[in-house]
Amino acid sequence: MFTACSHTASPLRLGGKWTPKIIRCLEGGPRRFSELEVPLRGITPKVLTETLRSMERDALITRTVHVGAPAPVTYALTALGRTLLVPMAACCAWAAEHLPTLLDARDAHEGPAAAPR
Amino acid sequence: MFTACSHTASPLRLGGKWTPKIIRCLEGGPRRFSELEVPLRGITPKVLTETLRSMERDALITRTVHVGAPAPVTYALTALGRTLLVPMAACCAWAAEHLPTLLDARDAHEGPAAAPR
DNA sequence: CAGAATCCAATACGATACTG
DNA sequence: CAGTATCGTATTGGATTCTG
Numbered sequence: 559m560f561t562a563c564s565h566t567a568s569p570l571r572l573g574g575k576w577t578p579k580i581i582r583c584l585e586g587g588p589r590r591f592s593e594l595e596v597p598l599r600g601i602t603p604k605v606l607t608e609t610l611r612s613m614e615r616d617a618l619i620t621r622t623v624h625v626g627a628p629a630p631v632t633y634a635l636t637a638l639g640r641t642l643l644v645p646m647a648a649c650c651a652w653a654a655e656h657l658p659t660l661l662d663a664r665d666a667h668e669g670p671a672a673a674p675r
Numbered sequence: 676m677f678t679a680c681s682h683t684a685s686p687l688r689l690g691g692k693w694t695p696k697i698i699r700c701l702e703g704g705p706r707r708f709s710e711l712e713v714p715l716r717g718i719t720p721k722v723l724t725e726t727l728r729s730m731e732r733d734a735l736i737t738r739t740v741h742v743g744a745p746a747p748v749t750y751a752l753t754a755l756g757r758t759l760l761v762p763m764a765a766c767c768a769w770a771a772e773h774l775p776t777l778l779d780a781r782d783a784h785e786g787p788a789a790a791p792r
Numbered sequence: 793c794a795g796a797a798t799c800c801a802a803t804a805c806g807a808t809a810c811t812g
Numbered sequence: 813c814a815g816t817a818t819c820g821t822a823t824t825g826g827a828t829t830c831t832g
Contacts, residue, residue: 573690575825591794602826603795617780628793638780641773648765656758663734663755692805708814719806720815745813 571616572642576601576609581635581642584619588634618642688733689759693718693726698752698759701736705751735759 571577576598583589583597595606610633613619618639624630688694693715700706700714712723727750730736735756739749 571824595794600826602828604797604827605825607795608825615781615784616777618777626793631794638773638776641769645762645765645769648762652758652762656755659755660733660735664732667732667734688804712814717806719808721807721817722805724815725804743813748814 571609571612574609576605577613577618578642578646580609580613580633581618581639581646584633584635584639585643588622588632590630590632594633613639688726688729691726693722694730694735695759695763697726697730697750698735698756698763701750701752701756702760705739705749707747707749711750730756 579598580594583594591603591606591610594610595601595603598606610619610621614621614633617636619633619635622632622634624632696715697711700711708720708723708727711727712718712720715723727736727738731738731750734753736750736752739751741747741749
């Protein structure tokens with residue numbers, strides 16, 4: 559989706575499984591590592607770390623280590639990261655409207671033979 | 676990007692490497708297999724076939740076998756497939772505006788040590 | 793708390809060769 | 813022309829365990 563528009567071969571992880579969800583989680587303000595693990599049910603710390611690192615590298619988020627006893631780390635969207643909310647909204651609108659149609663077509667294709675009876 | 680908006684775990688190939696490009700190629704009307712291979716420079720027949728099949732299954736395109744000597748096959752966007760052009764345009768606009776910024780940030784991260792001299 | 797290390801599975805993508 | 817068959821590689825995501 560994104561690579562189609564650019565002429566780079568670089569794997570932008572924007573289309574990955576977790577990047578958009580993380581952006582949504584950060585939409586309301588900075589969140590800590592553990593505050594991301596909870597709403598992103600199913601993500602493992604390894605994958606969360608990897609994804610956050612690549613997003614930080616791409617200047618989509620910032621990583622801040624605060625002083626404190628078990629030093630908390632917060633992640634926050636950058637201005638660049640916030641611009642992604644616009645195309646994401648367009649994609650979400652598409653999915654909300656057309657995804658059921660697509661999935662119905664898929665089921666009809668897969669399973670006229672394997673349909674429930 | 677799309678899966679983030681839905682609640683399915685199904686791998687929609689909308690975010691794949693080729694699906695958006697194929698949609699763009701079909702935007703101007705039906706195209707034949709070999710007419711897709713050319714502009715999509717680098718795709719192998721295997722991958723093109725796989726991608727077209729999955730798009731057909733998802734009702735994004737239709738596959739039509741015509742009568743003729745070496746029977747030509749044409750692929751065309753469905754109405755559902757055309758709706759994808761809207762979010763794709765939003766993503767392309769984002770990339771056109773912000774991708775250079777992102778890539779600059781990436782370079783700055785990777786290579787202050789590996790910078791050219 | 794916020795991760796790092798290690799190992800593993802699934803998938804996407806690709807190169808090459810062949811065919812009705 | 814429009815694929816199919818086979819094989820191999822690269823990347824992604826995940827499970828588990830451990831640590832400053």
